[in-house]
Amino acid sequence: MVIQINKGLENWIIEKKRFSVLNVGVGGQGIIRTTQILAWAALMDGYQVRTAETHGMAQRGGSVSAYLRFGPEVASPLIPKGYVDIILAFEISEALRVFNFSGPNTYFFVNNKIIIPPMVNQMGFKYPSNENLCQQLKNLLNNIYFFDADKLALKAGTSKALNVVMLGILLGSDKLPIKEDSLQHSILRFIPKKSQEVNRIAFQLGIEKGKSIRRELL
């Protein structure tokens, strides 16, 4: 992988040393667990791994974001704006909040779900609609894909499998340089035995969805 960091005086072109993912959503959607699963999968593929996560007060229904970086050589957890490879958004307005982390080469995967923050009306704000948010995002970005992952999770058997569906989509899209085996192993590591079957189905449904996105990409 080669990316162009700078078009300045000496044309600094460097080989890409690390892959960066930004997971965003609302507290309770499983953002941190998703990041943890990806971290273990990257470890199994032999990479160095770094994450930075939101814990504590902000988690109470607030915006949650988690950075993940992995590669043969990586020290830092925070991703500079413009250098995210993949943004995985569990909620559409949270996708919009981080749109400026994406650069020309960022792929944006967005669960087309809106969670209206409580108190928004009381504070005198009007929350934009799904369509409005989608349009804003499409106007800003090229490589952006919408899907209904909550529906797929329910189809698999539980709304709680949302994060596994999202991981499946990411893998199916072929944009995530992690082996399927590693990701599957890593998922199982965090799922209690009794829920493994539902999550296996959720993963497959996600992968299929991701593959259809891949066809769109071509």
Next chain:
Amino acid sequence: MSMPYFAEEIPGKRVIMLGNEAIARGILEAGVVIGAGYPGTPSSEILDTLAKMKPYYPHLNIEWSINEKVGFEVAYGGSMSNARSVALMKHVGLNVASDAFMTACYAGARGGMVVVSADDPNCFSSQNEQDNRYFGLHALIPVFEPSTAQEAKDLIKYAFEFSEEHHTIVLFRTTTRLNHGRGDVMLGEIQNIDRPYGFDWDRARWVCLPSHSRVLRTKLLERFEKISNLADEFPFNSLKLSSEKINGIRYGFIAAGIPYAQLIDTLIDFGLENKVSILKLGMVIPPPKKLIRKLLSSVDKILVVEELEPIIENILKQLAYENKLVNEVEIHGKDYFPQQGEFSGEIYLEKVANFIGIKFEKNSIPDIKISLPPRLPVLCPGCSHRSTFYAITLLEKELKLKFINSSDIGCYTLAVYKPLECVDTEICMGGSIGLANGFAKIHSTENPILAILGDSTFFHSGVPALINAVYNQNNILVVILDNRSTSMTGFQDNPGTGIKITKEPGTRVVIEELVRGCGVPSENIWVEDSNNLNKMVEKLREAVKSQGVRVFISRHLCSLLEEREFRLKQIQIPVVKVDPSKCKGCLICVNQFGCPALSFDSEEKKTNIDQEICRGCKVCISVCQYDAIYEEIN
């Protein structure tokens, strides 16, 4: 249950660890015996993880202490008794512990003694972003700072050895991104410290009265000087020199902690990692003077990359002066990087490019302004605090009085936001009652003074302030929000639950008995179920109208824990619904009570209850004046 990955005895195995787990692992590997502290983001998971290790390593003797000062003293008692000991807290916790800490640093460590201070640049979960590296300079002890999870594990392990060897307490400073970031870590060997533990009756050392302290102060200065001279050989400090010039100039960098990790990747991004000199610090205080002198005399321009205060930068400038190098080398720091907040990824790219004189164009798409209302953290659905605060707002309206709601640190501070707006002050742990004491001296009965704080916060430092109110007859109403948990930091137990960190039974301290013991008369103490709104209003009215020091204990289990308990005991969560034929669309439940499970259908002009998130607390049934909300019984 299988052994958690952070407890496994397989040296060499690579795992992913949260920074806090890695710190706990380092503590385990060092053979530490005593661990004590008080929960506080971003430090809490360290002791939580040690608690999970305890079943496999029974020698670990750990506790959640009542506050950071006591936690420090517990650990220091361990160190005095020759056991390796650790005290764990967030940055502001060290303020609480500092009375003991400052003098303990005179007497120093016997068994290895480390204090972990988790700092929080950007105030992600804190009331300030103080830089606790200053405590090292203040107390004359070394400050270690790791830059990755692996280094955190290795460095804290080494810190105990270092502490014992040099008889010094070590301050182990981290920042949020280290504590709450994961990284690959290679497990190391778990040391077995085989030596007798016990007190040594060395009164000249442990009794810090003036005649002893003067002697101890001399020893402290000698110790710090010795450590300062050793800093150049400190294994976690490293200097990489490069004689290369970029446009005729030799560049140097100094960093530690997360900024070091970010800096290194930034230099790699620019292909500069071998073209500049880099001094990496694992021990930030005291600084390695010889290494710094070498760097100062090897480059033309130095950039110090440190978040918050310019501590290293100032030390560097001082050393440049002492070494007569002021005219030979330019020292930069805060003229490039801000003195506030966390440095974002792109700040490093921008400032390093700026410093070296490379043109750097931002890669990100234009930063246009988006019109999106904020998503603020809120009290959870079914949170018992909401009910208490709502009762307070109802009373304020009914009595036509403006209360001064002096509040405190915990989930309940979120009631500052709309629609409750029931929090008027928040400074520090236990500060609600202390400030209320002051307000009572100024304000008339037109402004009833309420001190509102949680159960754990009350135990932490509310008790002395309550005794103060009783003693000095400061007329206040203390409202203790007893949700039987230290929820904000991860549901830790406290004296009010009587459950120890290991989940073994301890001795429960009953708040109403404690309050009575503080001198509050029985007729001035109320205990009510927070979720019984009508009764709450009635009894709170009584309490507000009474005189003297009064304590109102509003008690109901944290809704998140209650949901967990219901699930465990297979109890059906009550189903609460809205009868559309009765709902008048008055919006009181949505706009004034404001549970996140309630929303308003603006077409039908009716309230909806989101059954996915409703926790069946049933408080909204009492909120509704038209009996439109009911519990569905099948």
